[in-house]
Amino acid sequence: MRLTGWWSRRSNPEKVELYTRWSYHLFVLLEVASTGLGVLGHTAAPLGGWLFLLVVGHSVMGGVLASRALDWTVGRRARPHRLMVAHGAASALLATGALALYRFTGPDTMETAATMVVGVLGFGIGGVVLGLSKTRHMLLLVLSAVAGTAVVCLALGMSGSEVIGFTVGVLIGGLFLAGTSGFSAWLLRAVWELDAARELQARLAVAEERLRFGRDLHDVMGRNLSVIALKSELAVQLARRGGTEAAVDQMAEVQRIARESQREVRDVVRGYREADLHTELEGARSVLAAAGITCTVLAPDVKLALPVQSALAWVVREGTTNVLRHGDARACTVTVRAEEGCAVLVIENDGADGALGSGPDARAGAASHAGAADAGSGPGSGLAGLRERLAALDGTLEAGRTGDGRFRLTARVPAGAAAAEGAPVAGAVRGADAASVTEGLSVTEGLSVTEGAAR
Incomplete structure (x- = not known):
């Protein structure tokens, strides 16, 4: 059964952070169970009870430190210096007390002392390491704990074998928990940085596309608009001087240039709307594989008209994006086939949002999974944009969960379809179409050079 709500709707960085936090919450229980209960079971009352309470307090302090250190790791608060120092000092005092207890009460407390020394120093090192960012500082902390243990053992007059036993135990436990904490903090930081870099890359790609579109539009329209302005001014001067026939000729030329500009703008917009199906299929395979999603592409050699290929290529691009952004997929299958003249x-992927329904009503709810939840973004985006594009070819689009908990996006287009002239087709650049660019270029009353552009 798929988890829903608090888990499945979280982003991947949020899932990693939640998993890491709860792991360190469990470390609190682990320290109490492994160290506290071990001390309690091998030490006579009332000393065993007091030692148990000290271990519980140490573990709780470690849990608080872990929570705040993880907040620092993801940049939500300042580094908890004071709590790190307090936790380190408490670990050192408890370990020193356990060694002194062993030295002055006899060999019967060896197991208790070893459990407490290795436990409190190991978990103490693990908590403090979460607040460190450099590997050499982590290693220095472990070596300091080992050296401190050896110095205390020698100061208490222990034998060489006892000194080696305690120091080796602290070294192994300290290295293990320092490595665990250091890797956990690095992984959490890397996941959040990768997510931020991906969002920045998406914004930069949009900005670059807008700049490229603006540059191409300027190249297309700049010269023509300059010519229109000059010829319009010439026509005005000719009309004022009585050269009506010459003024009409100039305005006819203005009309021709304006219509040519309208056609060129449509060509620019259409160029941004076209995509290659084979390229998009290969791109989907490589992008999903890079994200750790197994992608299977089943695309036999099916002869399709260019408009059909372009429309289906946009479906592949949008569907791939939605698999990455809105699901938790591990496998995805892309199939292209001919079926009854279509x-x-x-x-299809196995990362369906648990909140989606199935059947006809799922089409609206699928927008959140398919990236079309922002209904306020206008036409040409998400599922709405894909449906516009396919509708121009008499095609259909269906999206929703299947019975086995998978999400399926199905596009169906007549194989020989061709887009109708002037039919609305969703574009890659939102809001950039011929109407919005050429609107308002009417030159004179009764002579509109952008006939139909405002439609």
Whole structure:
């Protein structure tokens, strides 16, 4: 059964952070169980009870330190210096007390002393390491604990074998928990940085696309608009001087140039809307594989018209993006086939959002999984944009959960379909179309050079 709500709707960085936090919460119980109960079971009352309470207090302090250190790791608060120092000092005092207890009460407390020394120093090192960022500082902390243990043992007059036993135990326990904590903090930081870099890359890609579109639009329209302005001014001067016939000729030329500009703008927009199906399929395979998602592409050699290939390529691009952003998929299958005179594209993955329903009502709810939840972003985005594009080819789009908990996106287009002239087709650049660019270029009353552009 799939987990829902508090787990499945979280992003991958949030899942990693939640897992890490709860792991360190369990470390509190682990220290109490392994160290506290071990001391309690091998020490006579009332000393055993007091030692147990000290270990419990140490473990709780370690849990608080871990929580605040993880907040620092992801940049939500300052480094908890004072708590790190307090936890380290408490660990050293408890370990020193356990060694003194062993030295002055006899060999019967060897197991108790070893359990307490290795336990409190190991978990203490693990908690403090979460607040460190450099590996050499982590190693220095472990070596300091080992050296301190050896110095205390020698100061208490222990034998060489006892000194070696305690120091080796602290070295092994300290290295293990320091490595565990250091890797956990590094992994959490790396996941959040990767997520931030991915968002920044997406924003930069959008900005770059806008700049490229603006540059191409300027190249197309700059010269023509300059010519229109000059010829319009010439026509005005000719009309004022009585050269009506010449003024009409100039305005006819203005009309021709304006219509040519309208066509060129449509070509620019159409160029940004076209995509290659084979390229998008290969791109989907490589992108999903890089994200750790097994992608299987089943695309036999099916002859499709160029408009159909372009529309299905946009479905592949949008569907791939949604698998990465809105699901928790481990496997994805992309299938292209011919069926009853139609080209059918199916994208299916095992990362369906548990909140989605199934059947016809799932199409609206699937927008959150498929990246079209922002209904306020206007036409041309997400599922709505894909449906516009396919509708221009008499195609359909269906999205929703299947009965086995998978998410399926199905696009169906007549194999020989061709887009109708002037039909609305969703673009790659939101809000950039011929109407918004050329609107308002009417030159004179009764002579509109952008006929139909405002539609």
